[in-house]
Amino acid sequence: MSEKQPDTGEISVDVFDHLVELAALALDPEEREYLRGELNGQLRAIRALDAIEVDENLPITSHGVPYTEGTRPGIRQDEARNAHQADAILSQAPEVENRYLVVPDIPQEALE
Amino acid sequence: MTATLADLSAREIARRVRRGELTASEVLDQTLERINEVEGRAPTTEPYDPKPEDRELIHAYVSLVEARARGQAQSVDKAVRDGRDPGPLAGVPLAVKDIFCVEGTRSTAGSRILENFTAPYSATPVARLEAAGAVTVGKANLDEFTFGSSNESSAFLPPPGNPWDPSRVPGGSSGGSTAAVAAGEAALSLATDTAGSIRQPAAFCGVVGLKPTYGRVSRYGLIAFASSLDCPGTVSRDVTDAGLMLGAMAGEDPADATAAAVEVPDYLAELERGVEGLRVGLSPNYFRLAYPDPETGELREQSIDPQIEAAVHRAAESLAKAGAEIVEDVPMPHTHLGIPAYFVVSRVEAASNLHRYDGVKYGYRFPGSVTGLREMYRETRGRGFGPQPKLRILMGMYVSGEQYERGYYRRALQVRSLIRQDFDRAFSADGKHRLDALLTPTTPTTAFELGRVYGDSVLMQYADLLTVAANHAGIPGLSLPAGFDSGGLPIGVQLLGSDFSEGTLLRIGRSFELATADEAWRSRRPALIEAS
Numbered sequence: 001m002s003e004k005q006p007d008t009g010e011i012s013v014d015v016f017d018h019l020v021e022l023a024a025l026a027l028d029p030e031e032r033e034y035l036r037g038e039l040n041g042q043l044r045a046i047r048a049l050d051a052i053e054v055d056e057n058l059p060i061t062s063h064g065v066p067y068t069e070g071t072r073p074g075i076r077q078d079e080a081r082n083a084h085q086a087d088a089i090l091s092q093a094p095e096v097e098n099r100y101l102v103v104p105d106i107p108q109e110a111l112e
Numbered sequence: 113m114t115a116t117l118a119d120l121s122a123r124e125i126a127r128r129v130r131r132g133e134l135t136a137s138e139v140l141d142q143t144l145e146r147i148n149e150v151e152g153r154a155p156t157t158e159p160y161d162p163k164p165e166d167r168e169l170i171h172a173y174v175s176l177v178e179a180r181a182r183g184q185a186q187s188v189d190k191a192v193r194d195g196r197d198p199g200p201l202a203g204v205p206l207a208v209k210d211i212f213c214v215e216g217t218r219s220t221a222g223s224r225i226l227e228n229f230t231a232p233y234s235a236t237p238v239a240r241l242e243a244a245g246a247v248t249v250g251k252a253n254l255d256e257f258t259f260g261s262s263n264e265s266s267a268f269l270p271p272p273g274n275p276w277d278p279s280r281v282p283g284g285s286s287g288g289s290t291a292a293v294a295a296g297e298a299a300l301s302l303a304t305d306t307a308g309s310i311r312q313p314a315a316f317c318g319v320v321g322l323k324p325t326y327g328r329v330s331r332y333g334l335i336a337f338a339s340s341l342d343c344p345g346t347v348s349r350d351v352t353d354a355g356l357m358l359g360a361m362a363g364e365d366p367a368d369a370t371a372a373a374v375e376v377p378d379y380l381a382e383l384e385r386g387v388e389g390l391r392v393g394l395s396p397n398y399f400r401l402a403y404p405d406p407e408t409g410e411l412r413e414q415s416i417d418p419q420i421e422a423a424v425h426r427a428a429e430s431l432a433k434a435g436a437e438i439v440e441d442v443p444m445p446h447t448h449l450g451i452p453a454y455f456v457v458s459r460v461e462a463a464s465n466l467h468r469y470d471g472v473k474y475g476y477r478f479p480g481s482v483t484g485l486r487e488m489y490r491e492t493r494g495r496g497f498g499p500q501p502k503l504r505i506l507m508g509m510y511v512s513g514e515q516y517e518r519g520y521y522r523r524a525l526q527v528r529s530l531i532r533q534d535f536d537r538a539f540s541a542d543g544k545h546r547l548d549a550l551l552t553p554t555t556p557t558t559a560f561e562l563g564r565v566y567g568d569s570v571l572m573q574y575a576d577l578l579t580v581a582a583n584h585a586g587i588p589g590l591s592l593p594a595g596f597d598s599g600g601l602p603i604g605v606q607l608l609g610s611d612f613s614e615g616t617l618l619r620i621g622r623s624f625e626l627a628t629a630d631e632a633w634r635s636r637r638p639a640l641i642e643a644s
Contacts, residue, residue, distance in 0.1 A: 011510060015510070015516065016506075019506045019509050019510055019513075020506065022509055022513075023463075023493070023502075023505045023506055023509055024470075024486065024489040024490045024493050025490060025493050025494045025497070025502055025505070025506075026490040026491050026493070026494030026495070027494055027502070031499070031502075034499065035499065035502055035503055035506060038499075038503055038568075038569045038570070039503065039506055039507055039510070041409075041568075041569065041570045042455050042503075042507055042569060042570055042573075044411075044570075045404075045411065045451065045452050045455055045570050045573075046452050046455050046456055046511070046520060046524075047452075048402065048411065048448070048449060048452040049449065049452045049453060049456070049520070049523050049524060049527055050523075052449070052527075054523060054526050054527070054530075058526045058529055058530070059526075059529055060522060060525035060526055060528070060529060061525055061526075061528040061529040061532055061584070062340060062525060063326060063340035063341070063370075063586060064326055064340075064528070064532055064583070064584055064585040064586020064587065065325060065326045065327055065372070065585075065586035065587075065611050067327075067372065070373070070374075071327070071372045071373055071374050072372075072373060073364055073366075073369055073371060073372065073373045074373065076366050085232040085233055088230075088232035089232050089474075091230075092229060092230065092232070092473070092474035092475075093472070093473055093474060094471060094472070094474075094475075094476075094477035095477070101472055101473065103472055103485050103488070104482050104483075104484055104485050104487075104488045105483075105484045105485065106484060106485045107483070107484040107485075107486070
């Protein structure tokens with residue numbers, strides 16, 4: 001088995017705060033407490049995966065149905081196609097100026 | 113109440129419309145009339161103040177698209193008048209789960225973050241069903257981004273009620289789809305199944321739900337949750353309609369490289385062939401397994417609802433009488449690990465897929481003043497997403513973050529291999545059991561009350577305990593109505609088969625329908641429809 005065993009710890013407040021920052025989510029205090037509690041409940045369920053022996057050499061399955069020569073779709077022809085939805089797509093953007101998407105300022109930070 | 117055109121099967125509607133005995137417009141009128149009778153106030157994202165009458169009505173649709181539907185119905189009727197082929201689903205009212213893009217319609221995923229998003233194109237299965245003559249009546253409610261098993265996490269409330277008892281959940285995430293079909297608000301619904309989201313609510317609402325093999329139906333235009341597990345599939349009132357619908361939408365698609373290049377058979381051609389000689393298995397691992405105690409939350413080995421277990425055995429006896437060979441004691445030892453592995457795999461994929469919602473290209477953007485781009489992201493996502501997407505994003509980041517992951521993700525993908533191997537052994541032509549299908553319960557319980565489980569994300573996830581293995585393995589699963597419990601709530605049984613064996617599952621399902629056609633429970637209808 002590899003050194004990396006599934007964790008048995010909980011998601012601490014510090015770890016939670018780090019995840020929230022990475023996920024770009026503004027949360028109120030009540031929501032933070034609820035979400036962290038639920039995540040730790042889910043982690044307890046995930047620990048059932050520790051309870052069984054898994055052969056290190058067992059291959060992973062990234063999705064269930066294997067694609068074979070007979071079932072894998074062929075490579076598409078490299079053909080240009082006109083798309084007529086550009087205006088419809090742009091019309092969905094929250095803020096557009098001269099067909100550019102507008103975003104708030106992107107603060108600059110000096111690289112260390 | 114006399115049955116109306118809204119209660120006809122899709123096959124019967126299409127047959128009569130194609131012959132000119134009925135118009136698509138008449139079918140649409142009576143379907144809209146039914147919707148008007150049973151639907152109740154339209155769900156919105158406004159703060160929800162529950163009213164007693166909300167628990168008496170269905171609320172299956174996030175939005176109705178009447179004008180668009182009228183145009184489609186008129187096109188079908190014109191084709192018939194002009195002597196052109198209107199398609200195999202001519203005039204069939206269709207509810208599209210609001211996780212699919214339908215051109216020109218609001219396509220919300222049940223989320224505030226897409227509340228005002230209008231799809232600029234249609235998903236491949238939607239386009240194929242409409243090209244076959246189906247008439248899209250509306251967008252069915254769902255758990256937010258399909259994240260749930262009760263439909264209560266939708267941002268659009270009131271949540272759908274179960275037509276058999278609207279104070280109970282219809283299941284989820286395709287709760288609006290199954291409620292609409294059970295109540296005659298559509299003959300068919302296009303839905304999705306990532307852990308059981310078609311089969312579990314189909315069982316709760318007493319309708320037929322088919323999750324096809326992964327890759328059988330294109331995912332193009334489906335708002336993604338977990339891309340290695342998501343399967344578009346069918347909701348219908350009978351098995352024949354499931355075959356009719358699947359045949360119209362399955363197959364290769366240049367817009368989705370995971371749509372398999374496997375020929376689409378005529379699912380109706382073999383439907384009535386019976387089950388003589390087919391081997392149908394039963395596994396003890398689907399009747400007794402580890403899941404949380406509904407009262408204490410403690411994870412322990414327990415038996416499923418005995419009334420549901422009895423219904424599975426009755427179904428096996430019916431199939432045996434029809435000529436199937438029943439194979440008992442098929443070991444499926446990794447079934448109970450389906451949910452723990454799913455908690456990892458689906459969250460990693462969901463977190464990845466949900467990063468695209470950033471308030472820049474489409475969807476909601478926080479309108480207040482912000483200090484910069486990063487704060488706009490945080491406020492937009494914090495206000496646009498409900499608790500279920502937030503939980504999935506955070507868990508997905510935790511179990512895939514290098515500093516935290518400690519082997520969870522790899523181990524979950526290995527467990528996925530073990531689950532797949534269970535099925536490979538059971539279905540292998542050279543194996544001990546050589547099954548054509550495994551017969552299981554669809555759910556460990558019947559429909560629970562609104563509000564009873566929602567909020568406990570672990571208990572809610574375990575509603576998919578008996579369905580999720582098929583998603584890990586990619587195989588097809590079919591949930592069939594199989595009677596009622598003592599409280600009058602529908603019970604579902606599930607058939608699981610090898611890759612691309614939808615035709616066999618439908619054939620077994622049809623045989624079960626015929627074998628039980630005279631049983632009293634088959635003639636029951638939701639009280640709401642009887643009264644309307």
